[in-house]
Every structure is written in structure tokens, then in C-alpha cells.
Amino acid sequence: MTPMLIEALREPRSVSGLPPPALAVLVAQARTTNLLAALGHRLEAAGILEGILPEAGRHFRSAMLAQEKQQRDLAHELSPLVRVFDALGEPLVLLKGAAYIAAGLDCSRGRLISDLDLLVREAAIDRAEQALQSAGWEGVKQEAYDDRYYRRWMHEIPPLVHRSRGSVLDVHHTILPPTAGPRVPAERLFERLQPIAPGIHGLATEDMILHSAAHLFFESEFPHALRDLWDQRCLLLQFSEQIPDFWDRLAVRAGEMDLETPLWLSLRYVEMHFAITPPPDVLDRLRPRASVPRSMWWDFLFRRIFRPDHPSARLRFHATAEQLLFLRGHALRMPPWLLLPHLARKGFRRLAPANEGA
């Protein structure tokens, strides 16, 4: 059975007839996946929110207010960044959630962000790090091992935290770790940047979608998987309506960026969950030459991951799928001989005393 949340996102009218206990479960599913505010906006746009049971309506509106606060904070965070990058002579490039919000895309309605991700040319990354440090963003203290790990094997420098505001910046120089399978030519991302707000750039439309798909299928952030799939759905829907030859351009760009497989997976699961159907020939062009058992294996994993982690929605082997995908995410991001020591260290640190305060 399709979880109520996915049903509600796809068809807001499905919410109207729900009895109070089921509405409460819907709210819990949405809260668990960080989609409560987004679903609130979807219901509002469909004219459903107004007439919903007040006990449920107040939770949607509360989450929408909290998300508005985050949008205001983001705007406040961006103005000093605009000045830093202006002085640096480099474009300020936002990625993912922050870019969607700054550009005011449809998927930004109710979109919560957990990090502020920037893309900087690899050649400029040291200067950018210095300029950000002078403007108050400091490297988080961490073990030398982690620092080396980030710089050498990831596509980013260790996170920077603002001294007084506590905001966190993730500065990347490409959109996938250099060790991941696809070889994304980062310099080509910079050729097609687009202005999305005064002093702020985003990736080109197609690159934005490809990045979101690559992130979804290559990085191990599964608590956000359904939220990321919803981003994909909204991006695909908005741009396929606005841009002529959109699907074609997207497929061509996926080839140039070596990201055909994540795009194919994304289109497959967006269609499965949200009934957005790309032209069949586009799907055929992207389809990896994987054997049928391999795509059945993917389905086994991803169909679990795209369900809210709530007893009302979980399938059997949810935890197993999560663990397998966690390992797969790590395996894709680094060579096997690095994977073992890294996971071992993570494991050891988890055994160290956690904070005890309640």
C-alpha cells in the first residue's frame, strides 16, 4: 500500500476524507521526512488546508511558520556571502535547497534546508576558504583524520561554522566526490551558471536536476530521501512545463555529465511515486545496461528508502535497506581500501561516551 504521505503529495484531495487518527499519522509521516511544511503548502495551494480538521491544520501552519523563519534566516545569511564573493571576484554559487529558495522555484515552497552548500572553482578554493574565514566562518575543530578525509577524498573542505551566528557552510568544488563512479567535469558546471538573485548564481537548470539526482542516489542521506525525490518531482514538473525540448536537453546533458544512471533512477522513482511521466524514448536512452536482477535489487532498496520511517509506512527490511544503502553510499564515495578504515573509525567514535544530558 502506498504510504498516506506519498498519496497526499501526489493527490492533495486524498486528505479530505481522512478520519482524525489517520490525519495524525499523515502529519507524523510528513514530520519524519521533513515534508510537513511542504505538504502544508501543497494542501494550501489545492484549497484543502482551509477546511482541514483544525487539530491537524495547526501543525501544518506551525511547520510553515518555522520554515518561513528559516527562509528569512537564509536571506540574512546570504548578504554577507554576496559581499565576500564579490570582493573575491568569484561567483557565489548556491547548491540544492538554498539555491531553490534563492531562485524561488516551486520546490522551495515549504522546503527546509539543513546545510548551506556552495560550489567554488577548485582553483579558487583556498582563497575562498581564507576569505570566508576572515568574514567569520571558521573550520570546525576535528580530528586530523577527518580533515584529510574531507580534503583528499570528498568534494568539499571541512564544514565552516560562523563564529557568532553558528550557521554552517559546506564548500564544494564539484558535485560528486572524485572517487564516485561518474566523472563529472566540474569546470563545465561553471560554463553554464545562471543568475538566480542579485549577486547569487545557481547551476544551469539541467545541472540543478542532475546534481539533485546524483546526490539522492550516491550520497547516504536517507532520512531525506523522500524529500529529495519530492524536489526532483517539482523540478521536473516546473521545467518540463517552462522549457521547450526540456526532456531532450536533460538527457543530453546527463550524457555530458556522466550522470545518466542517477537520472534514470530518479525518473523511474518519480514516475512510480508521483506519476510524472517522461517521454518513453528518453527513459530508453538513459536506461543503464544493468541486468534485470540488478534493477530488481535497486527497487528492493529504494522502494523502502522512499517510505517514511514510521511504523505506519515501513516495509519489512527497512533497516536492512538503509544499512545496505549507507554502505553503498560510502563505497561509491571512496575506494574500498579507504572504506574500511573510515567506517571503522566512525564505529569507534560512536562507542565513545555520548552526551548524557536529557
Add this chain to the structure above:
Amino acid sequence: MAHALDQALRIGPYTYRIRSELPELAAPVASLYGAFPKADTNSYIDFDVSLSPVSGRPGGTPRAIFRFDHRDHFAPVERRHAFATLEWGMNWCVSVHCNEYLKLHAGVVATAHGAIVLPGVPGAGKSTLCALLGLNGWRVLSDEHALVTPGTLDVTPIYRPISLKNESITLIESLHSGATFGPRIVDTHKGTVSHLKADQHPDTFDPRPVTVRAIVFPHYRADAEQRLARRSKTSSFLTAAYHAFNYSLLGTGGFEAMQTLIDGVPCYDLQYHDPEWALRAFDYLARGEGGA
């Protein structure tokens, strides 16, 4: 595992489902929450919470974890702190959600003349005052959250047992030997904690909002002169905003709601150490002699 505890209770404007496999929670919940209205099976559950044992090292300290929506949000605690953690977690549910109200970190008490809001830093004595007043005929609306509807002077009751700490427990016990307390929980991050049943007022579970009549900032000072004095509105605004849970989250709406509240009622500083004296000061305020 079977649940030793599984109840759906109406707590102020919200419904909590409270579950636990820990048998030691059944007695305090029965004694402190026995009078709460139960929700029927067709109710909307706002907060689905539980306290469950977690397995640790063999021979290690037994631990328990608070869950909301069936998910971990915090590290496990020592099992002997389970009841305090449940109480704390239930407060947390309101503190981080529920932006339909301007939420002040404050005690709220009432008489037939209306409600008095007591915002305060921990240690200012708001819970002690709520307990004293509750045991002396006042209605306790909350010892933690003042839920103010923006644009009004309405505060919505959300009564729960009052959380008392350290010397406050001994003080209340010495004044009211018959008072009902939950278990005494020692060595928490706040010291010793115990929860007082303070639902004696017949209207305790009436969910309707009450009009705020005054705001009183309590200051417990053992060695200072006791006084009740008018406080400037500007500084009342800033202190109440500073101690609010969601003033800044609400942005312009928070400013406007706070302005309506502060502008609509007189504000006072209450410096006290003698409970009898403090009660007389509140009776004076309740009679409306403070003037609006």
C-alpha cells in the same frame, strides 16, 4: 513487548498518546494524571510519545529513551530518570512545535478575574509560585508555557503536574503535608526533581482560553526587601521576548502579538522570599487593585 502504560490524554489543547514498557511509570502516571480527561479512539493524536528501555552493556546502568513519532530525538538517559524524562519530553513537544501561539516560557495562574502570566528564568521561582498558588485555591494553567493567541489577551490552559526542584520540594512539603508528589528523582541535570499534583481547582481541565489580567516577573531573593512594583513596558517586552520559545520564529507576527499582550495589561516585578507575603501580593493583584 507489552505496554505497562498506554493512554491517550487531553492535555490543554492537545492530545498526547503516552506509551511505556517500563512498569515503574504506571504508578506516577496514575497518581498525577488520573484526573485528566481521556481521549477516545477517534481522536486526533498531536503528540505520540513513549519511553522505552534500551539495551546497553551487560551489567551497565539500565537506560531508557524518550521517543516522539516513534523516533529518537535525544540520547538515552539513566532509567531511574525515566519519569522526569517523560515529563521533560512532553514539554519539549510543545516548546518546539505549536507556533499557532506566541509561547512564553512562563507559569500561568488564574482566578475568576482572569489569568496572571509569570515569565521567568529558571530559578526565578515561577514553578514554586504556581505550586503555592495552586495549593491555595488558584487555578494553575501551566508552570511552563503561556500559550497566547496572537492579537488577543487570551491564554490557553495547558495544565500538567508542576515540576519542582531541590529546596522548592521541601518548602512545598513543609507548607502542605498532604500534597501529592510523583517520585523524587535525584541527580538529574537540574538536581532533585519531583512533580506536584496541582489540579484541585474545579476548572483545571476546562480547555477554554482565559483573559490575561497582568504579567508578573518573579524574582526570588532570600535577603532582599519584598516588593511588588510596576515595571516598564519596554523592559517587560524585551524580557518576555527573550524568554519566549518562538518570539523570533514568528517574526513580525511575534512582535505584534507581544505588543498586544504587553500593551494590554499592567506589568510588575515581584521580589519575594516569604511564601505568605507572595500569596498576599497575588491576592491583591487578583482583586484588581493593581489597576490596568
Add this chain to the structure above:
Amino acid sequence: MSDQWALTGPESPLVYDPGEDTVVCYNPASGDTYRLSRPAAVLLSHLSQHPASLESLEQRLATSAGAAGSEGQSVDVSGLLEEMEALGLLRRVR
């Protein structure tokens, strides 16, 4: 010509004036809330209408000071403006 002063953001700050010697001010641009002295509030309310120079603000304050019942103490307008600039309420424009 001296600097002109203007509000930082497009939205005017909100002010709660309970008629005491200070007012509460909310700055929508930053989300911060401040306590301002009465002369600062007068300057802010004037600048909410349009940008102004130091001289015209000094003049403005002198005329309103009598109405506000201040005891004719001279106010360091340029110091006040700089403080409000540091709070992110005001900016200089040419």
C-alpha cells in the same frame, strides 16, 4: 554635501512606543529586536518616510524635542546614527 541616511531594508522597522523614555523596535531585515532611546526613535520614524541628511535630522530632533518634553539636552545625532548603523537599522547613502 554630507552623507544621507536611510533605512537598511525595504520594510520599515516596527516600533512599540508605550510612552516611556524608551521604545521597542523590531527590524524585519535582521529579525532583531532592540530597545531605543526616544531621540533614536524620532530619527527612525523620520527616516521611515524618506532618507535625510545629518543636518535635517538634527533640525527635526530639535523641533520634536520640545514636544517630547525632553529637558533641552543636546543630543549627539551623528553618534546615534552610527549606533543605529552598527545595529543594521540604518545605512549611509550618497
